[in-house]
Amino acid sequence: MNIRLRHDAIVRTLRRNGTATVDELACQVGASRRTVLRDIGALRDQGFVIHSECGRGGGVQLDPQSVQTTARLSVTEVFALLVSVAAMRAARSLPFSGLADAGLAKIEKALPSDKVRDLRRFLDCLHVGQLSPKQDISDMGTIDPALLPAFETAFLQRQNLRFSYRDAKGAETSREVEPQAMLILPPLWYLVAWDSSREDFRHFRMDRISRPEIVEGTSFRRRHVPFEDDVCPFRELPR
């Protein structure tokens, strides 16, 4: 039995039984006492809170407050999750909610059913209220929702986008670009786009963009956004 599966099995058994002795666990997962103890150590290293008591009636116990799970999700699965949560949360007026719904359905069909079960189980673990108590609600009002329908269309139909851009010095210019990606670095959103008149990628802060409009009759292909090794691929973000 694989080490990951064994960790998973141990966690699940502990969740189910509440408490168990190491020998019971060893028997359950078909491994030796020593291995189970090693596994418990590894799980603790991973952040699981596992209480233990010596002596008669003792055993190990998973702290019920701990939200940790053993699951590690691939990016595709995480994307499915993000899409699903975004779909539920996003108000109708926010962009890409339709896409999100469509994506969710698509991903649920595409993933093997045990993956879907894992996702569900993971969502179950998202008990609200585990995080810190209320604090200031920081302002995230940098993006004007009124801009977004034009963006959505530009992305989905792959049509050029024209808008007015105010740079860091306050100068206004008019741009026509091929929207390639949205870059989200909280709390700012950037539009990553190919500027064909300059023959290069440019990054535009969303809150500096105004009057976006689709350029009818245009159509572009996706370009390969260049990546740098070991650094954020977009080096010079407008401040």
Place this chain on the structure above:
Amino acid sequence: MNIRLRHDAIVRTLRRNGTATVDELACQVGASRRTVLRDIGALRDQGFVIHSECGRGGGVQLDPQSVQTTARLSVTEVFALLVSVAAMRAARSLPFSGLADAGLAKIEKALPSDKVRDLRRFLDCLHVGQLSPKQDISDMGTIDPALLPAFETAFLQRQNLRFSYRDAKGAETSREVEPQAMLILPPLWYLVAWDSSREDFRHFRMDRISRPEIVEGTSFRRRHVPFEDDVCPFRELPR
């Protein structure tokens, strides 16, 4: 060098260089030709689209259209992501957006900086527009946002919640419960709560709840929501 790190390095090198020969990659990552070829096989199994060409001037190339990354995120990291995206997306009127912001800050501080970098890099990969084209926007209007402030308070302050609940048969009852969790099974939201008059957990469909209010002067502790092995922990959800 670890197998995961090597896969990562190969993918990044291919993204940076566009194309590379197996021998170059082998030299780069400090492994043998054979191992790199095995790795490429493994990456293909994982869903990466890697083109290859024989002969002079040939080499391997990562399909730029493929959004795949090698990253596998732990649940804690995924939660950080979810929280961050939710924070950005959630309109002010939706619940838990304050919590989300606070959580994001907390998590960014708690995670080692390379994890934050991974998260950033992962967000960079969330190129919008990779999913299927526009489809019907399915209705997600089952949750009345007006309900949610009372819920948020009940969760965060751990105060009892009283509301009117209409069951599957249409009968209205009044309930007073300890809200323990929100269960999100698209497209429905459930409130998982301890019903102290019945001494048991109950599941309430959010769209059947009306007139929620905090019960002043009450206070409860978190309870351990029981999990079943290998199945959705909440077996009998109201239809």
Place this chain on the structure above:
DNA sequence: TTTTCGGTGACAAACTTTGTCACCGTAGGG
């Protein structure tokens, strides 16, 4: 004081990953 239980260190056995080598097929250049 004995039994039950978590926890540790050492070390060989079992298993997995890696490197080496020999070899195949294809494409381009001379």
Place this chain on the structure above:
DNA sequence: CCCTACGGTGACAAAGTTTGTCACCGAAAA
């Protein structure tokens, strides 16, 4: 038509990692 550059595969031993066994420690309950 041969040579060279390149991706790709199978076999097998070397290197590395995980696991089981065993001996032993300390705490707590009967």
